[in-house]
Amino acid sequence: MKALILAGGTGSRMRPITHTAAKQLVPVANKPILFYAIEALVAAGITELGVVVGDTEREIRAAVGDGSRFGARVTYIAQDRPRGLAHAVLVSRDFLADDDFVMYLGDNILVSGITDVVARFRRERPAAGILLTKVADPRQFGVVELSPDGQVVRLTEKPEHPRSDLALVGVYLFSPAVHEAVRSVPVSARGELEITDAVQWLVDHGHTVRPTVVTGYWKDTGNVADTLEVNRTILETLAPEVLGSVDSSSELVGRVRVERGASVVRSRIVGPAVIGANTVVADSYIGPSTSVADDCRITGSELEFSIVLNRSVIDGVGRIEASLIGRDARVRRAGKVPRAHRLVLGDHSNVQIAS
Template sequence: MKAIVLAGGSGTRLRPITHTHAKQLVPVANRPVLFYGLEAIAEAGIRDVGVVVGDTHAEIEAAVGDGSAFGIEVTYLRQEAPLGLAHAVLIARDFLGDDPFVMYLGDNFVLGGITGIVRGFAERRPDAQIMLTRVPDPRQFGVAELDSGGRVVGLEEKPARPKSDLALVGVYLFTPVVHEVIAELKPSARGELEITETLQLLLDSGRRVDSTVISGYWKDTGNVADMLEVNRLVLESLEPRQDGVVTDSEIIGRVVIEAGADVSCSRIVGPAVIGAGSVIRDSYVGPFTSIGDRCRIDASEIEYSIVLRDAAISGVGRIEASLIGRDVEVTPAAQTPRAHRLVLGDHSRVQISS
């Protein structure tokens, strides 16, 4: 069995971070989301992996390399434009050959991995296998309809009136028969080759599409709230470790302080991770916070947040539920006159307390 991992796309919901950063490489617990997916594929026993890349290909390739760090062998497949999930399968046709395969969306996070579903697919060998989870607002997702026996009878992409609350999780398994369907597929109204339509056409032609409703944790890390929630979840399983220097500070709970980090006159309450080379002075770092490499936190408080590498936060009081990008500087405004001075990029989101 092979796998393709989708690591293209523009990541519009995470702008402005993704103006300069591949969305699949935005970190949770100081590791890119994409890495968790690659590890899940390796744990499922799949070694031959095609990574579908777009405009951010250079950054993805630099981070992933040849795949040996994950125990896999990577082939890069260039998608010239984000023309749909089924289009990614189309351009991977030569790589996939006649093998069954997993398609994994590189910005998705599935707690517990995919080993069980891959094993079940190999044993039962349906034409396709999908993973589903119940969501509060299925209008934002591909939605599956099941009959009274639990069989898949229909699928729709972002329906205005969903027939169920079962959303497609970003992991799909296919036999080579899917290539016949995709070869005949026409672009949807939004100009994409849709994977939901592909699955529906498989059903319409009498092919077998199995489903598994997962009760565990799944997130599409396409927005800040979901990134912070996945960060929280990963940090929950953190094993404490102190490789950096800690002076006159209080370390409480599960905290990782990486080599080269320097914490002084501060209070760190875990689960939290302080990246290599970071400096924390006279500050409070609260639970569910990831501080990236070479950051500086000075006379400030931060909790339930992600801070990317080389950022600096100084003297700004308390920060919560925030995603702070690389090389960002956060400093206090002048006391008089009382005003906020902002330099914001396109698609920024700012909340200011009065």
């Protein structure tokens, strides 16, 4: 069995972070989102991975490499632009050959893993297996209607008037039957080849499509709010450990991990939280659900429910919460009067300032 990991896409809902970084490499709990997908596949016994890449191919290649660090072998597959999930299957035909495969969206997190659903698929070998979960607003997802006896009846991509609250999770299992399906479906009104249409084609042509309702935690990290929420959830599983230095004037409370080379000075950190390698936290408070990446400097500030990426500096700015701060960012207190905010913001930035 093989796997197809989708790591293209523009990440428009994560701008401005994704102007300069692949959305699949934004870290949660200081690990790129994409790595969780790879680890889940390897844990399920799938080690031959095809990674579909687009404009951020160079960055994805640099992060993942040949896959050996994960115990896997990676083949990169180019997609000229995002044309839909079914198109990703279409361009991966040579890699997939006639093997069963898992298609895993690289910006999705499924905390419970996929080992059990893969094992069931291997035993039963339906044409396709789809994972579903109940959501509050199905209009943002592919929606699945089931019959009273639990059979798949209809799939609809982002319907305006959903007939079900069951949304597709970004993990699919396919037999080679899907190749005829993706060749047969037309381009949708959105201008894409939809995987929902391909699965519907399988249903309409009498193939078995096996639904599984996921009860564990799942999230599509397509926007900042969801990424912060995933970061909180992953941090709650964190094993506390101090590999760096914490002085006698500092206090660590709860699940706190201080990586090697990090230094905590005259500060209080309340977990779950992680402080990255070679980062300095001085005269500061780091609150729950916060990840600070490597080589950062946090001084004279308070930070909570936030993600700070590599090499950023936060100095004397009071309290920051529910924020995603990109690589090499500088957030400092203005030292002059009159009191004013001085900002340099990229496209699609979102700033909230308390007057």
